[in-house]
Amino acid sequence: MKVRTVHYSKLRVYDVMHLPTKRIRVRGTFAYVSDGRRLDVASSEFLLMREPNNRHDRCAIQIYSRQVLIGYVSAAQAAQFAPLLDQLDADGVVVNGAVTNVEATPKFQVDLPTLPAFRAFVESVVARTTA
Secondary structure (H helix, E strand, O other): OOOOEOOHHHOOEEEOOOOOEEEEEOEOHHHOOOHHHHHHHOOOEEEEEEOOOOOOOOOOEEEEEOOEEEEEOOHHHHHHHHHHHHHOOOOEEEEEEEEEOOOOOOEEEEEEEOHHHHHHHHHHHHHHHHO
């Protein structure tokens, strides 16, 4: 299993932890983080980044924890959020989340902003940067 990492210090990100959210499960973690390594990368803060060149989904949104790719936002949710993320002059957004079921196989969950709240946030950022 190849570990994919990103160096946060080199990124431009928006903190959207203050927005209303809906907790979602991170998809595809089995392909990116082994069961034995999950607690090592566990965090309550996650980075969401677009991956427009993903060969399976051009709307793909990656999820990182402690600089390690842990999975993706579901394709249905990514289709709604990707166009909004693309409007931001940033590499990604930081959200809250949690790791559950730590006694068995830890599961990653992130607090994805609600679509109306995120849309309003993006509109306000775009308005400020174009004014």
